[in-house]
Amino acid sequence: MALRTADQYRAGLRDGRRVFIMGKKVEDVTSDPYIKVGVETAAFDFRMGHDPEMKEKAVMADPETGEDISTYFELPDYPEAVAKRHELVKDACYYADGALPFIKDVGSDIINGLTVVAKLSGNKDYLERINAYRSYCARNDLSLAGAVTDVKGDRSKSPSQQTSPDYYLRVVDETADHIVVSGAKAHITAGPYTDEVLVIPTRNLTEDEADYAVAFAVPLNAEGITQVCRPNFRYEDHYHFPTPNPKRGHVESLLIFDNVKVPMERVFMLRDWQFAQYLAYAFTAFHRYTAVTYKIPILEYMTGLGMLAAEANGVEKTSNIREKFVEMINYTETTKALAKAAYNDPENFADSGLFVANRLTANMAKLYFASHFHEFVRTIQDIAGGLVVTQPTYQDWQNKELHPYLERYLGGAGEYTAEKRLKLMSMLHHVVASDFAGWHEVCTIHAEGSFAAQKMMLLAEAPMEMYKNRARQTIGLDI
Numbered sequence: 001m002a003l004r005t006a007d008q009y010r011a012g013l014r015d016g017r018r019v020f021i022m023g024k025k026v027e028d029v030t031s032d033p034y035i036k037v038g039v040e041t042a043a044f045d046f047r048m049g050h051d052p053e054m055k056e057k058a059v060m061a062d063p064e065t066g067e068d069i070s071t072y073f074e075l076p077d078y079p080e081a082v083a084k085r086h087e088l089v090k091d092a093c094y095y096a097d098g099a100l101p102f103i104k105d106v107g108s109d110i111i112n113g114l115t116v117v118a119k120l121s122g123n124k125d126y127l128e129r130i131n132a133y134r135s136y137c138a139r140n141d142l143s144l145a146g147a148v149t150d151v152k153g154d155r156s157k158s159p160s161q162q163t164s165p166d167y168y169l170r171v172v173d174e175t176a177d178h179i180v181v182s183g184a185k186a187h188i189t190a191g192p193y194t195d196e197v198l199v200i201p202t203r204n205l206t207e208d209e210a211d212y213a214v215a216f217a218v219p220l221n222a223e224g225i226t227q228v229c230r231p232n233f234r235y236e237d238h239y240h241f242p243t244p245n246p247k248r249g250h251v252e253s254l255l256i257f258d259n260v261k262v263p264m265e266r267v268f269m270l271r272d273w274q275f276a277q278y279l280a281y282a283f284t285a286f287h288r289y290t291a292v293t294y295k296i297p298i299l300e301y302m303t304g305l306g307m308l309a310a311e312a313n314g315v316e317k318t319s320n321i322r323e324k325f326v327e328m329i330n331y332t333e334t335t336k337a338l339a340k341a342a343y344n345d346p347e348n349f350a351d352s353g354l355f356v357a358n359r360l361t362a363n364m365a366k367l368y369f370a371s372h373f374h375e376f377v378r379t380i381q382d383i384a385g386g387l388v389v390t391q392p393t394y395q396d397w398q399n400k401e402l403h404p405y406l407e408r409y410l411g412g413a414g415e416y417t418a419e420k421r422l423k424l425m426s427m428l429h430h431v432v433a434s435d436f437a438g439w440h441e442v443c444t445i446h447a448e449g450s451f452a453a454q455k456m457m458l459l460a461e462a463p464m465e466m467y468k469n470r471a472r473q474t475i476g477l478d479i
């Protein structure tokens with residue numbers, strides 16, 4: 001099959017999947033007013049492959065058949081693949097009005113992580129299966145969700161110590177040609193509108209927890225799969241001022257596996273508890289860099305919004321506001337510089353032959369980004385003023401009785417008529433003061449790993465012996 005179109009992608013989602021939102025079963029995820037936000041954001045991925053401007057980055061030749069496939073499925077077996085991936089993810093984000101399509105990124109990061117672990121473990125079956133799956137996804141141009149995070153119950157306890165065995169996904173049955181799995185994975189981005197899901201363990205496991213050491217892929221309409229998602233914002237947004245294109249974003253789900261059958265050729269790890277933690281680590285080595293990359297267009301855009309708010313309020317030249325510009329620039333450009341430094345120093349991951357961005361720097365980039373995002377939002381809120389939360393809605397603007405008042409009283413500085421100022425404030429509301437803005441703040445902390453995950457990586461990857469040796473040498477300390 002050649003690269004799919006956005007319409008073919010949407011049609012593929014009408015496959016009988018069980019998705020619920022606000023207590024109701026969704027008949028067609030492509031037309032649900034909330035899930036459609038995610039579907040249409042994801043659809044950009046399928047537009048890129050057919051757009052001459054994006055094709056060079058988004059499409060490559062299948063190494064075996066020569067057929068066009070998505071570059072997301074490339075095996076990163078040369079150092080420059082890391083920078084190439086960075087450019088692809090970043091440009092995909094610019095292309096999708098500032099949001100990442102996100103339906104091949106996480107999946108291909110998991111495929112890469114599984115490939116590394118299959119190589120390192122020396123398990124030829126696993127390696128053959130994951131290589132075959134990579135080709136299958138590429139040749140069928142599939143969209144993928146990645147399910148890593150278990151529901152976890154009591155966080156201080158491992159799976160076998162929990163009061164319920166269901167707090168981590170596990171194998172509940174096995175025959176020669178398939179396994180059966182049960183459990184639930186939480187916060188699964190794009191789960192309601194991707195073709196298949198890749199599942200891997202989220203943590204280290206012990207021998208008596210081997211049933212939890214399972215990695216596999218399965219279509220999201222498979223029997224026994226149910227997804228529960230919550231609304232983020234509506235696709236048809238009559239509340240905010242209209243923008244040239246609808247707003248972009250994603251929807252997560254609680255992904256429930258109730259005795260789901262997985263054929264053995266889609267099982268990439270089975271009871272290899274010794275490798276569970278390393279697999280989670282290998283996945284994050286790829287994925288954390290994806291995360292840092294797609295933040296760049298978002299930060300650039302939000303910095304611009306803050307600057308326009310200052311202009312609209314006529315304070316862009318005052319020293320207190322210039323100080324805030326410096327804060328925004330410093331934050332955005334430091335995040336970008338760290339991301340750049342990470343891809344300029346690619347690593348052959350554990351000599352597997354697969355290349356990742358420098359792990360120490362990539363984790364520093366994510367930690368820096370996530371640690372300062374709330375301050376960044378606060379700066380924009382400060383510049384924009386209270387109108388961000390008290391502004392009349394677009395419905396008020398359209399009301400004939402109210403319109404003249406709004407026109408008369410809500411103009412701004414220079415060329416900022418009331419309409420232009422309100423239009424800007426309306427977007428600022430969406431980005432820094434809405435339900436979505438709250439979602440975004442939490443997302444920056446937890447998605448792609450909470451602070452602690454990056455801190456652990458810093459401790460694991462930093463050259464601590466080198467630091468200490470430098471100090472020892474300077475002091476003349478022989479210990």
Ligand SMILES: Cc1cc2nc3c(=O)[nH]c(=O)nc-3n(C[C@H](O)[C@H](O)[C@H](O)COP(=O)(O)OP(=O)(O)OC[C@H]3O[C@@H](n4cnc5c(N)ncnc54)[C@H](O)[C@@H]3O)c2cc1C
Pocket residue numbers: 106146147148149151152155156157185186187188189190252442443446447448449450451452453
């Ligand atoms: C918007 C969004 C999208 C996401 N998308 C995906 C996705 O597509 N796929 C996916 O698999 N996951 C996804 N995630 C999940 C994300 O990776 C997790 O939220 C993150 O790993 C934290 O897990 P948690 O939410 O269970 O929080 P918790 O693990 O409960 O963490 C809460 C706090 O407790 C601390 N903590 C937890 N356990 C311990 C412990 N044992 N000891 C000490 N401290 C501890 C943490 O450091 C943190 O400070 C997404 C999350 C969000 C918010």
